[in-house]
Every structure is written in C-alpha cells, then in structure tokens.
Amino acid sequence: MKVIRKEQALEVWKHVDIVVAGGGPAGVGAAVSAARQGKKVLLLEKRAYLGGNITACYVENCNYFLKGTGFESEGIYAEIEKKCYEKYGNDNLRERNKTCFSSEYLKVFLDEFVQEAGVEILFHSFVNEVIMEKDRIAAILIQTKKGPMAVTADIYIDTTGDGDVAFAAGIPYEQGRKEDGLCQPGTVSLRLSGADTNALLQNGDRLSEIGRIFKEDYRAGRTGLPCKRQDLPFGRLTGGGVISYVNYSCCYGLDPTDPGDLTKGELECRQYVMDIYRYLKEHFEELKGIEVASISPEIGFRDSRRILGKYYLTIEDMESQRHFDDVIAVFPRFYDMLAPDAYMDGDGRVEGKGYKGHIYEPVVDKRTFEIPYGSLLPVSVTNLLTAGRCISADHVAESGVRAISLCMMTGEAAGMAAALAVRDQVTPAEISVKELQTMLKQQNRLLPV
Incomplete structure (x- = not known):
C-alpha cells in the first residue's frame, strides 16, 4: 500500500x-x-x-x-x-x-x-x-x-x-x-548523585580503578551483566557527590538513521543503565549511597x-x-x-x-x-x-x-x-x-x- x-x-x-x-x-x-x-x-x-x-x-x-x-x-x-x-x-x-x-x-x-x-x-x-x-x-x-x-x-x-x-x-x-555496514554502538549515558567524593579522591583516581576492576570482572564473567560493553568511563566528580556521566550502556547493530532501531536502542540501553547503577551501588563502598540523577535525553552515536x-x-x-x-x-x-x-x-x-x-x-x-x-x-x-x-x-x-x-x-x-x-x-x-x-x-x- x-x-x-x-x-x-x-x-x-x-x-x-x-x-x-x-x-x-x-x-x-x-x-x-x-x-x-x-x-x-x-x-x-x-x-x-x-x-x-x-x-x-x-x-x-x-x-x-x-x-x-x-x-x-x-x-x-x-x-x-x-x-x-x-x-x-x-x-x-x-x-x-x-x-x-x-x-x-x-x-x-x-x-x-x-x-x-x-x-x-x-x-x-x-x-x-x-x-x-x-x-x-x-x-x-x-x-x-x-x-x-x-x-x-x-x-x-x-x-x-x-x-x-x-x-x-x-x-x-x-x-x-x-563489509557489512555496521556502525559503532549507540550509547545512553547515566548521571549519578550521592557518591562519596572524599573516599573516591583519597588514594588517587578511584573511579579509574573502579573502571579497571569492572573490566576484569566482566572478562572473567563475574558481573552477570548482559551489555557487551567492557569499558566503564566516568566523567566529572564534584564536591556534591555528582558523577557527571557513566558512559557504558551500549546497544550494538543499530542503524542510527532508522527510527525503529533508535527506539530499540533507547529501550535496551535504559535497562543497561539500571544494570550498571545496581552493580556500582552493590560492589563499591564509595558508591553505596548513589542515586540515578538523570539519564541522557537521547541515545548518542559515534x-x-x-x-x-x-x-x-x-x-x-x-x-x-x-x-x-x-x-x-x-x-x-x-x-x-x-x-x-x-x-x-x-x-x-x-x-x-x-x-x-x-x-x-x-x-x-x-x-x-x-x-x-x-x-x-x-x-x-x-x-x-x-x-x-x-x-x-x-x-x-x-x-x-x-x-x-x-x-x-x-x-x-x-x-x-x-x-x-x-x-x-x-x-x-x-x-x-x-x-x-x-x-x-x-x-x-x-x-x-
């Protein structure tokens, strides 16, 4: 039709x-x-x-x-x-x-x-x-x-x-x-509040260390998380306990110009956002008090x-x-x-x-x-x-x-x-x-x- x-x-x-x-x-x-x-x-x-x-x-x-x-x-x-x-x-x-x-x-x-x-x-x-x-x-x-x-x-x-x-x-x-038209994944980032800033700064850059630990745990199959992203970059850390972004939640195999794929990516990535939030809150003492401050307004592509x-x-x-x-x-x-x-x-x-x-x-x-x-x-x-x-x-x-x-x-x-x-x-x-x-x-x- x-x-x-x-x-x-x-x-x-x-x-x-x-x-x-x-x-x-x-x-x-x-x-x-x-x-x-x-x-x-x-x-x-x-x-x-x-x-x-x-x-x-x-x-x-x-x-x-x-x-x-x-x-x-x-x-x-x-x-x-x-x-x-x-x-x-x-x-x-x-x-x-x-x-x-x-x-x-x-x-x-x-x-x-x-x-x-x-x-x-x-x-x-x-x-x-x-x-x-x-x-x-x-x-x-x-x-x-x-x-x-x-x-x-x-x-x-x-x-x-x-x-x-x-x-x-x-x-x-x-x-x-x-060969196959595949683009890089789309990402929905997460902003956290309630982090223990003093503890995270006490011995160097603890957030970078947390990212390293996560990668090791992921590759060893210990995280149990379904998202295929292994890296865990963090953004700014403020005196008020805000971590300005967690760049993790990725959806692969999407066409960034297709509305159906964009919808799939948004839905899938927001589940991954909650996964990584819970993982960080449960596994790291400095992050036990975190809350989801915001989720990025839309999926981003590279x-x-x-x-x-x-x-x-x-x-x-x-x-x-x-x-x-x-x-x-x-x-x-x-x-x-x-x-x-x-x-x-x-x-x-x-x-x-x-x-x-x-x-x-x-x-x-x-x-x-x-x-x-x-x-x-x-x-x-x-x-x-x-x-x-x-x-x-x-x-x-x-x-x-x-x-x-x-x-x-x-x-x-x-x-x-x-x-x-x-x-x-x-x-x-x-x-x-x-x-x-x-x-x-x-x-x-x-x-x-």
Whole structure:
C-alpha cells in the first residue's frame, strides 16, 4: 500500500545568507565563524539546546586525550573552553580529565556565546527535506509543530552529524563498515548523585580503578551483566557527590538513521543503565549511597552517514601524515572506535580497521593528520558544505575525524568558507582556499601553510 503526499505551496518563512543545520560542535563552529564575518546566519537545532553530544549525551570529556601531550585546543573551541570556565567555573575534582565541560552550564553558555556572535537560533527544528533546483538547494523544509516551514539561503551547511540535509539532497554516502555496514554502538549515558567524593579522591583516581576492576570482572564473567560493553568511563566528580556521566550502556547493530532501531536502542540501553547503577551501588563502598540523577535525553552515536565529497579522506592518508594543499585543520593523531560487532578483545590497533576489535590509539609524540577542504565539499550539490563527523572519509578515518573539538574545527572552516562564497557570489568550491587558510590562522588555528 502507498499513500500520495499532497502537493503544498509554502511561503518562504525566512531568507538568510547562510543556514547551518545542526547545533552540535560543528554547527556552533560554523555558525559563529560565519556570523563573525558579518553574514546573516540561521542556526537550526532539533533539540531545545545547543552542544550536540556534549550536552544531549553527557560526553563532556572532549579533549582528555591531549593531557600531557603538548597539544592544545585551537580556534573557537579553545575560546569556548576558556570563557565557559571563566564564567561558570570548573567543579570537576578529578585530575585525569580536569578540562571537562559541565554540560548543563555549557547549554546556557552556548546560548549566550552564539547569540553574541550575531547568530539567530531556532530550536525544535528538524530538517530532513530539501527543495532542489538542478544542482542547487533552493530551500530547506523545517519540520515543526506548525507543519513544514520553508527557509532559503545562499549557502547551506550540514552539521547534523547524520548528514540529513545532504541525504535529502540525494548526495551519495557511505555508512558503517565497508563489509557489512555496521556502525559503532549507540550509547545512553547515566548521571549519578550521592557518591562519596572524599573516599573516591583519597588514594588517587578511584573511579579509574573502579573502571579497571569492572573490566576484569566482566572478562572473567563475574558481573552477570548482559551489555557487551567492557569499558566503564566516568566523567566529572564534584564536591556534591555528582558523577557527571557513566558512559557504558551500549546497544550494538543499530542503524542510527532508522527510527525503529533508535527506539530499540533507547529501550535496551535504559535497562543497561539500571544494570550498571545496581552493580556500582552493590560492589563499591564509595558508591553505596548513589542515586540515578538523570539519564541522557537521547541515545548518542559515534558514526552514521559519511557524505561523499570531492576528496575522500582515508586512514592511509592520516597514518602517512599526508599533506594537503587545501588543508583546513591539523589534529593530533588520535583514533577511537568502539567495535561495531561488539568484539572487544582486540589490541586497539588501527591496523585492525574495526574488524579485529575496538580501535584506541592515543596521541603519539607530535604526529598529526590533516583534513582537506575537499572533504567538506559534497560531490553533487554546489551550494552545500558539510562539517563534523559526516564529512567525506572512510569508516576508520572517521574514528579520528569524530573528535568533538575537531568537529568544531571543520565547522569553523565551513562557516568561513560559506562567508567567502556569499561575499564573492561564488560556490564554496570556487572560493580562494588560500584566503580561507589565512583567515583560519588569524583565528588561533595552526596550519602548515
């Protein structure tokens, strides 16, 4: 059976220079950098707040892997990190991940920060439909409580994470591993209150020790827990006994773009949340008084669609430290992929490419990789840019591309590129990349050009 969708003429609700779809780290970077170039920017976000997985999924440990490496945050991300701490403080007592964000304070901070740049925000706005004119997006349709609303712009930037705008525009994409299409698992995080902060800090980082004990118990079959996740990362620890997140409850084999799979993941993961809560409360004296403070509002994903672009970034490019003339971001060599098939007994080496267990490669010396501008330019739509984890790259490369601060860096580049395209009345593919690189370097971005 099929239904026929009735044709509907829509008034254009608003025209702006640049529309940014998706208010996560990439979207914030794109919107702010474009607005600071004097362009009229509309930032659309499906949730009620900005920040993406940092705020919606409690993933506050954004740059923990830079500690002790000599690398530092750059660009708009570094600015947010500094200003947010100055305004709201840092209540984290753990030394291991001292530069965590507090996701609740970050929500408020980003409201202010983005608007101060001159960006217009529209929450509760889900974009999954576009109107095409040949190879250009003529309008995007926002799904709202009042029905669809049409918005037009000169340039569009897809920072939805899932590449929703690019998908709606019919651009080819890849998803998951090459052999079977499996993506990394979806996770629903847990926030706890009532922890014994003093006891947890008495002899070093007790939370890290609890994570190690859990992994040993899981592998020995002593936990009795059904979730296949073996790692147990913890977030901030506050003087009030709050553990800001327990990143554990994972559901494997999901398609992050399928509503049925999303529903399955939410239902399954909330059961795992209660499992790990009870396990921690029963097994560790410092946690016997804990309560569930909150469960993250939605399941979070590490990868889904990767939109095919004018350049297809590979893990071989990244491992060989290939230099690109159109480089727009340089990042420390760091990869993190949870095993898509739940096989967690691998050695963590990138050579396994996600087929021999998880991948976890920490920063090594001064090794870096580069992101080329061509990976932000979709192959078949001329007035669209992508940024964040949906840029053009292979599945293993995405395990490095998806780093939260790097997503903001690619967003920052996309926003500046869009501003140049509007200024010069050209497509994003036709801008001066040299000028783009110069502008990025002026914004505390380290580029080898």
